[in-house]
Amino acid sequence: EVQLLESGGGLVQPGGSLRLSCAASGFTFSTYTMNWVRQAPGKGLEWVSSITGTAFSTYYADSVKGRFTVSRDNSRDTLHLHMNSLRADDTAVYYCAKGHGDDDAFDVWGQGTMVTVS
Amino acid sequence: SYELTQPPSVSVSPGQTARITCSGHALPKQYAYWYQQKPGQAPMLLIFQDTERPSGIPERFSGSSSGTTVTLTISGVRAEDEADYYCQSSDSSVTFFGGGTKLTVL
Numbered sequence: 001e002v003q004l005l006e007s008g009g010g011l012v013q014p015g016g017s018l019r020l021s022c023a024a025s026g027f028t029f030s031t032y033t034m035n036w037v038r039q040a041p042g043k044g045l046e047w048v049s050s051i052t053g054t055a056f057s058t059y060y061a062d063s064v065k066g067r068f069t070v071s072r073d074n075s076r077d078t079l080h081l082h083m084n085s086l087r088a089d090d091t092a093v094y095y096c097a098k099g100h101g102d103d104d105a106f107d108v109w110g111q112g113t114m115v116t117v118s
Numbered sequence: 119s120y121e122l123t124q125p126p127s128v129s130v131s132p133g134q135t136a137r138i139t140c141s142g143h144a145l146p147k148q149y150a151y152w153y154q155q156k157p158g159q160a161p162m163l164l165i166f167q168d169t170e171r172p173s174g175i176p177e178r179f180s181g182s183s184s185g186t187t188v189t190l191t192i193s194g195v196r197a198e199d200e201a202d203y204y205c206q207s208s209d210s211s212v213t214f215f216g217g218g219t220k221l222t223v224l
Contacts, residue, residue: 047212047213050213095161100163104206107172
């Protein structure tokens with residue numbers, strides 16, 4: 001069964017840093033683009049970042065560019081999101097999501113990890 | 119900046135057909151995807167490449183595309199379909215979500 005399990009969320013002060021992780025299982029992790037999507041309380045979905053299977057390319061939403069860094073460890077089937085200079089508006093549930101393959105869909109999602117900046 | 123526009127809410131009676139639209143200028147040349155999200159749960163992929171259903175998604179969920187608008191159609195709506203629905207597309211390696219549509223089953 002394909003599974004994604006996020007961890008690392010918590011309460012952090014404005015200006016602080018946090019590293020989220022997403023442990024993947026049930027598929028060949030290194031062959032898929034992986035993604036981070038967040039959802040502020042009571043709000044809609046916001047794409048945050050994507051990283052290709054080999055980590056050759058990374059992409060970021062304008063709202064996090066220069067503050068967040070996405071990385072992956074294909075030897076450990078793990079995705080990371082390094083978040084620096086955190087702001088109150090970064091407060092959200094952060095989901096990791098598996099790329100669909102030949103298109104830009106997100107076909108498997110983790111349960112999410114809550115990040116509160118206060 | 120690229121935007122995808124959805125109606126905030128749609129209401130329908132059980133057994134009727136619900137249609138949720140999503141508009142964006144790049145949709146004629148980029149695929150759209152649809153997700154369902156129920157309270158307290160992660161989103162779930164419903165439709166990919168405008169019209170395709172992943173395995174396990176009921177046939178009552180269908181997608182269509184016309185010009186700058188894509189539409190998610192739910193036929194024979196059930197009470198369990200009450201949820202938030204989001205469209206998604208990409209442009210120049212940047213991904214965007216619509217604002218979401220809350221489907222209420224009356």
